[in-house]
Ligand code: SAH
């Protein structure tokens with residue numbers, strides 16, 4: 001029996017894809033997953049190209065695998081993911097010992113490619129887009145504990161000027177609502193209680209056939225009808241498509257968590273325009289205001305890009321200002337990275353690296369402060385906790401998570417596992433809270 005080793009970089013969607021790869025291969029060719037790459041017959045790298053650094057990592061990794069292949073020429077090395085879509089043949093040119101290059105949407109073709117590779121000396125490349133066939137596998141990705149991911153759409157029709165994703169994941173394709181519901185029902189049978197819907201821009205989910213038209217909010221309602229699912233999350237949302245209908249669903253679907261990742265990217269309208277994000281700071285604030293009216297305890301998180309071409313000190317200060325105004329929870333910030341074939345790559349990148357680093361340092365310090373502020377504010381409050389499991393070491397202690405994904409330890413009996421319980425948060429430790437159940 002062959003052994004496969006899969007290394008995954010990047011976003012949750014890549015993690016989900018790798019999981020599908022593992023399942024398809026185990027099903028279709030006689031093989032088993034291994035966590036020891038030195039023992040593998042097939043080495044698979046699922047790559048990320050969102051920033052230049054993640055792309056460079058690919059060749060360092062391949063270099064390491066090359067030595068294994070020298071010792072055992074029968075080893076198959078396959079590269080997939082966003083860098084594969086972006087660079088295709090160029091990967092082979094730089095690393096001619098690579099056997100297979102597959103794309104973000106051709107992972108279902110891997111078994112056949114591996115089979116063909118045994119007869120064929122040349123590198124095999126298939127990075128075709130526009131297919132959702134890869135989803136036709138009856139399996140699901142358990143994230144951890146009682147949570148799982150599910151991809152509902154893939155690709156992006158927006159053209160944010162900095163972003164490479166529309167090139168690597170292609171145009172938007174939404175999965176049929178039936179497939180999604182079926183997959184969730186399968187998850188439920190395996191005791192999943194919380195799901196995270198994945199997509200580059202979940203808000204623009206749109207599925208239509210002769211009978212049905214499904215939008216994102218309609219899909220949310222449909223999923224919320226599944227009794228066993230206690231919590232629903234989704235990533236990523238785009239402020240431009242965050243419609244009143246979606247906002248309204250927070251009123252009607254209690255299972256939607258009080259936590260939303262809604263990337264603003266910058267607090268400067270000038271920069272937002274250069275990024276072609278399709279909203280301004282005022283519109284963003286309006287959306288947040290509407291959500292908070294329905295859900296006063298909602299916590300918002302965001303992504304920020306620092307040092308976008310043309311970003312002045314003043315623009316950056318506007319970003320710091322919006323962070324204070326919104327009080328973001330657990331957010332991410334990145335130094336702008338120039339990506340091939342994007343509009344921003346033609347703009348004059350006039351912010352020095354030193355300046356970018358200083359700005360990043362500043363923003364990350366503030367974001368961490370805000371996150372800790374939310375932690376401190378949580379002490380003394382009563383939170384809805386999804387109980388995932390019992391503590392392995394501390395007897396009679398349970399482990400659960402808050403709606404904004406913080407871990408909580410508290411005493412309780414095992415029959416609470418899989419349920420939502422009310423817990424008063426009493427103490428903050430470095431990596432978790434302590435609390436006591438109140439119902
Ligand atoms: N809607 C997408 C966003 C993709 S990338 C999704 O989640 O699927 C995640 C974050 O990476 C973006 O929100 C942005 O803040 C950051 N990012 C994207 N392109 C970037 C670039 N060229 N340089 C730096 N950061 C970037």
Ligand code: F3S
Nearest residue numbers: 156158160163165200
């Ligand atoms: Fe990228 Fe903008 Fe789409 S960040 S994924 S082009 S919404």
